[in-house]
Amino acid sequence: MKIVVLIKQVPDTAEERILDPATGRLDREASDAVIDEITERALELALSVKDGDKSTEVVVATMGPKEALKSIRKALSMGADSGIHVLDDGLAGADLVVTASVLAAALRDTGADLFIAGNESTDGRAGMLPAMIAEHLGLPLLGSLVAADISAQSVSGQRATEAGTQDVSAAYPAIVTVTERFAEARFPNFKGILGAKRKPVSTLSAAELGDTGQISSSVLEVSQRPPRTAGAKITDDGNAAAQLVDFLASRRLI
Amino acid sequence: MINLELNEEYLELKQTVREFAVEVVAPVSAKHDAEHSFPYGVMAQMGEMGLFGLPFDEEYGGMGGDYFALALAIEELARVDQSVAITLEAGVSLGAMPIHRFGTQAQKERWLPALCAGTELAGFGLTETGAGSDAGGTATTATLRDGNWVLNGSKEFITNSGTEISTLVTATAVTGTKTRADGSTAKEISTILVPRDTPGYTVEKAYDKVGWRASDTHPLRFEDATVPEENLLGERGRGYANFLSILDEGRIAIAALGTGAAQGCLDEATAYAKTRVTFGKAIGENQGISFKLARMAARVHASRLAYYAAAAKMLAGKDFKTEAAIAKLVAGEAAMDNARDATQIFGGYGFMNETLVARHYRDSKILEIGEGTTEVQLLLIARSLGL
Numbered sequence: 120m121k122i123v124v125l126i127k128q129v130p131d132t133a134e135e136r137i138l139d140p141a142t143g144r145l146d147r148e149a150s151d152a153v154i155d156e157i158t159e160r161a162l163e164l165a166l167s168v169k170d171g172d173k174s175t176e177v178v179v180a181t182m183g184p185k186e187a188l189k190s191i192r193k194a195l196s197m198g199a200d201s202g203i204h205v206l207d208d209g210l211a212g213a214d215l216v217v218t219a220s221v222l223a224a225a226l227r228d229t230g231a232d233l234f235i236a237g238n239e240s241t242d243g244r245a246g247m248l249p250a251m252i253a254e255h256l257g258l259p260l261l262g263s264l265v266a267a268d269i270s271a272q273s274v275s276g277q278r279a280t281e282a283g284t285q286d287v288s289a290a291y292p293a294i295v296t297v298t299e300r301f302a303e304a305r306f307p308n309f310k311g312i313l314g315a316k317r318k319p320v321s322t323l324s325a326a327e328l329g330d331t332g333q334i335s336s337s338v339l340e341v342s343q344r345p346p347r348t349a350g351a352k353i354t355d356d357g358n359a360a361a362q363l364v365d366f367l368a369s370r371r372l373i
Numbered sequence: 374m375i376n377l378e379l380n381e382e383y384l385e386l387k388q389t390v391r392e393f394a395v396e397v398v399a400p401v402s403a404k405h406d407a408e409h410s411f412p413y414g415v416m417a418q419m420g421e422m423g424l425f426g427l428p429f430d431e432e433y434g435g436m437g438g439d440y441f442a443l444a445l446a447i448e449e450l451a452r453v454d455q456s457v458a459i460t461l462e463a464g465v466s467l468g469a470m471p472i473h474r475f476g477t478q479a480q481k482e483r484w485l486p487a488l489c490a491g492t493e494l495a496g497f498g499l500t501e502t503g504a505g506s507d508a509g510g511t512a513t514t515a516t517l518r519d520g521n522w523v524l525n526g527s528k529e530f531i532t533n534s535g536t537e538i539s540t541l542v543t544a545t546a547v548t549g550t551k552t553r554a555d556g557s558t559a560k561e562i563s564t565i566l567v568p569r570d571t572p573g574y575t576v577e578k579a580y581d582k583v584g585w586r587a588s589d590t591h592p593l594r595f596e597d598a599t600v601p602e603e604n605l606l607g608e609r610g611r612g613y614a615n616f617l618s619i620l621d622e623g624r625i626a627i628a629a630l631g632t633g634a635a636q637g638c639l640d641e642a643t644a645y646a647k648t649r650v651t652f653g654k655a656i657g658e659n660q661g662i663s664f665k666l667a668r669m670a671a672r673v674h675a676s677r678l679a680y681y682a683a684a685a686k687m688l689a690g691k692d693f694k695t696e697a698a699i700a701k702l703v704a705g706e707a708a709m710d711n712a713r714d715a716t717q718i719f720g721g722y723g724f725m726n727e728t729l730v731a732r733h734y735r736d737s738k739i740l741e742i743g744e745g746t747t748e749v750q751l752l753l754i755a756r757s758l759g760l
Contacts, residue, residue, distance in 0.1 A: 193385075196385065305421070306389055306392070306393050306418070306421075306422050307385075307389055307422075308421070308422045308423030308424075308436060309382075309386055309422075309423050309424075309427055309436040309437075309438045309442060310423060310431070310436045310437060312382050312385045312386055312389070313382055313436075313437065313438070316381075316382075
């Protein structure tokens with residue numbers, strides 16, 4: 120069985136994340152780049168399948184700048200077998216449409232039974248990419264799972280909705296996305312760290328992936344989040360509840 | 374020759390252990406310290422990460438790394454929890470290493486896989502009431518009788534001897550008398566492997582220690598404890614010499630532990646000095662505090678360079694005895710000095726057991742005592758000067 124995990128390199132959520140005001144893009148110098156914690160859980164899910172069946176092949180795939188190779192190496196040291204790195208300066212600032220088209224092209228011929236991604240990334244939070252890739256590849260998508268059971272022929276799982284839980288399943292090939300409810304990723308061991316260097320990573324440019332479309336959206340302006348200002352203080356002189364209700368109503372919150 | 378940059382693998386290991394220390398070890402450290410309990414969950418995860426197998430061959434379940442990799446891991450753990458760091462240090466360098474270094478093929482196959490996996494721990498039974506730095510004062514005896522070693526005596530301060538996963542102690546014992554070249558006689562000291570379930574071998578109640586409270590330390594007693602003759606570890610009569618060589622490299626690991634502790638104190642105190650405000654400004658803006666922190670940083674740096682240098686000589690196969698003693702001396706003192714300064718910077722909060730600096734204050738004192746006291750290190754260094 121072959122599983123491809125989509126990982127994403129993102130700024131560490133434990134640090135300050137800022138945008139470059141000139142380009143409107145992420146300031147990659149401002150914080151450490153790490154594997155997105157939800158995609159790390161996706162990787163852990165794939166590796167746990169491999170723990171049970173050593174013949175399982177786990178591939179990690181990402182699109183990102185040169186530094187993203189560090190995240191691929193980390194995934195390899197945790198136990199993935201190989202990596203796919205879509206690396207092209209022309210893709211800097213790629214929007215969702217182009218990113219989905221590029222990744223779909225990179226994944227199309229992998230021969231994977233199962234693709235696993237995070238339901239959304241901790242930086243962009245669009246939460247659209249897996250569905251767009253599924254559309255490109257014509258694959259069923261089991262999105263935002265809270266539990267999954269991966270067997271040799273099919274994948275099933277539960278998806279939490281506002282009304283309850285849905286049981287979903289699909290035959291391979293399929294795409295699933297996982298949420299933060301999945302197990303945290305393992306730490307690599309030293310043998311894995313030493314071995315990661317010898318594992319193959321294929322680097323693909325946009326040209327090698329054919330026509331993947333043009334970046335059609337652009338960021339006009341970015342601004343810092345305004346500093347927090349002091350809120351109104353209500354001293355309880357017997358009618359604080361009424362004042363609170365009035366306040367919430369004035370903001371159209373109730 | 375002058376290259377102090379860590380290669381990619383060492384760096385990645387160091388980074389991985391740092392993340393593990395912060396995310397997994399630190400949150401439960403204060404609890405285990407307060408309850409005097411052994412952190413089994415943390416140890417199990419360290420086992421899965423391969424930390425207990427770092428310097429050992431893959432053949433026995435090791436990671437195929439080296440002793441310096443182990444030292445780096447110990448340093449990172451010690452920043453947040455010296456008890457966890459010493460459990461790893463003692464487990465690898467005192468528990469498994471003697472078997473790896475001096476054991477027969479059968480002994481290695483029997484014991485190393487579980488010790489490398491961290492699912493079992495072995496203790497190193499050297500210290501006795503009358504024998505510590507002076508290991509020649511060993512009074513425990515092992516007598517060969519009908520193809521068995523029969524041990525009698527007791528040991529003190531034996532790390533990792535009484536946990537639920539402690540399965541073995543490597544004990545030094547007097548096995549006879551030997552005649553030196555000059556005709557004088559001396560005790561013949563050998564090393565015997567004593568499994569935990571050996572009748573007559575008792576692990577006594579754990580000590581109530583000032584520091585390293587989540588590390589497991591017990592006195593041991595042997596009363597006609599009987600093990601097969603093949604449990605002799607290494608050559609008969611070489612027990613003392615073998616132990617000394619184990620202690621030499623152990624000093625590098627302890628120096629790494631001291632460096633980590635000193636670094637942990639510096640990190641805590643620096644962050645506190647930047648945020649704690651008195652008389653309208655952060656206390657770190659006062660030179661009385663900032664100079665203290667500068668000195669602490671210098672101690673950390675010197676300790677780290679000292680243990681890197683000792684490890685470099687060791688890995689190059691050169692004599693590293695003096696460098697290891699210097700590293701142990703410098704790092705042990707750096708940990709204690711930094712713990713004292715960090716506690717002072719924290720003021721009253723530094724005297725509260727729940728703070729990390731208070732724990733470092735209690736934990737660091739042993740670094741001037743264990744694995745060769747400061748005085749023993751000075752003795753070794755003085756000897757290298759021909760004194």
